[in-house]
Amino acid sequence: MKAGHFLDLADLDRAEIAGLLDLAGRLERRPEPRALAGKVLALLFFNPSLRTLASFQSGMARLGGSSFVISPGQGSWLLETRQGAVMDGAAAEHVREAIPVLASYADALGIRSFAGGSDLAADLADSTFRAMVEVCPAPVINLESALNHPCQALGDWKTMDDLDIPAAGGKFVLTWANHPKPLPLAVPAAAVHMAAARGMEVVVLRPDKYALPAAVMAKAQRAAAASGGSLRETAARDDALAGAQVVYAKSWSSPAHYGDLDTEHRLRAGLRHWCVDEDWFAPARLDCRFMHCLPVRRNVVVSDAVLDGPRSVVVHQARNRMWSQMAVLHELLKGNGR
Numbered sequence: 001m002k003a004g005h006f007l008d009l010a011d012l013d014r015a016e017i018a019g020l021l022d023l024a025g026r027l028e029r030r031p032e033p034r035a036l037a038g039k040v041l042a043l044l045f046f047n048p049s050l051r052t053l054a055s056f057q058s059g060m061a062r063l064g065g066s067s068f069v070i071s072p073g074q075g076s077w078l079l080e081t082r083q084g085a086v087m088d089g090a091a092a093e094h095v096r097e098a099i100p101v102l103a104s105y106a107d108a109l110g111i112r113s114f115a116g117g118s119d120l121a122a123d124l125a126d127s128t129f130r131a132m133v134e135v136c137p138a139p140v141i142n143l144e145s146a147l148n149h150p151c152q153a154l155g156d157w158k159t160m161d162d163l164d165i166p167a168a169g170g171k172f173v174l175t176w177a178n179h180p181k182p183l184p185l186a187v188p189a190a191a192v193h194m195a196a197a198r199g200m201e202v203v204v205l206r207p208d209k210y211a212l213p214a215a216v217m218a219k220a221q222r223a224a225a226a227s228g229g230s231l232r233e234t235a236a237r238d239d240a241l242a243g244a245q246v247v248y249a250k251s252w253s254s255p256a257h258y259g260d261l262d263t264e265h266r267l268r269a270g271l272r273h274w275c276v277d278e279d280w281f282a283p284a285r286l287d288c289r290f291m292h293c294l295p296v297r298r299n300v301v302v303s304d305a306v307l308d309g310p311r312s313v314v315v316h317q318a319r320n321r322m323w324s325q326m327a328v329l330h331e332l333l334k335g336n337g338r
């Protein structure tokens with residue numbers, strides 16, 4: 001991988017993405033249980049996970065390597081991430097020391113560090129995550145930062161390839177969905193960029209006040225322009241879903257009221273009907289698929305009928321996290337003589 005890290009799918013050109021997807025498919029069909037023998041992956045999780053943690057540990061083991069997990073404050077020191085902090089609070093150690101130390105025990109470091117959720121400009125700049133990458137002497141894998149989830153995006157691209165969902169011109173609808181809490185922008189930003197980079201007709205369906213930030217849309221527009229895809233947004237459900245081949249649901253915070261929890265809760269009280277149900281698919285293609293990154297709240301984000309029905313490919317998506325991440329690990333670490 002030219003960049004030496006795996007931080008953002010936008011850092012890779014189309015040929016590099018195609019190479020990773022080919023490799024992921026090959027590793028799925030033909031195991032390479034010694035490919036990363038002797039290699040160690042450190043996984044630093046500031047936030048909870050089921051899929052990312054388990055799929056990286058399983059993937060590393062399937063390639064013959066090993067991994068260890070640090071969850072700050074759970075059996076290890078709480079870590080400070082703020083630059084220039086006076087560390088007289090709960091955190092005993094700064095990431096400026098902890099990250100180089102962890103990197104000295106490993107060949108690559110995965111970091112999960114979610115959005116702060118109060119300062120939109122800081123979260124759009126992904127500043128906390130970027131500062132950690134800067135002090136890491138080893139390759140870094142983004143396990144979900146404030147604004148990005150490239151591992152999810154790569155696995156989702158593979159899932160659509162597996163299902164023969166057309167890249168050029170296939171219609172991909174990213175829909176906002178109900179949720180009791182304001183959630184980060186990382187997955188919607190990564191998903192809309194990925195589908196645009198794949199060359200799809202991308203529509204963002206969202207209520208008023210939930211338009212994605214201009215910077216997120218502009219990045220996806222650039223990807224669409226390069227791939228021959230398209231991107232637009234609307235609040236009109238039937239228009240968005242007409243002819244859709246994929247409905248990808250995700251909730252996110254209102255960029256217009258970022259960090260304002262009272263307004264978020266007031267807005268969301270009127271948006272409980274944004275729970276994806278079978279009737280949403282009436283204008284879509286008969287074989288339209290339902291995607292979600294998981295975890296998902298049943299009958300809040302999406303109905304049981306959709307999740308348990310034939311449209312849902314959410315477990316396929318989760319499984320593809322492992323194969324696609326194995327390809328990333330293989331590319332970053334095979335032949336790396338650190």
Ligand code: CP
Binds near residue numbers: 048053144293
């Ligand atoms: N989709 C995803 O990243 O899942 P986890 O939060 O469980 O890792």
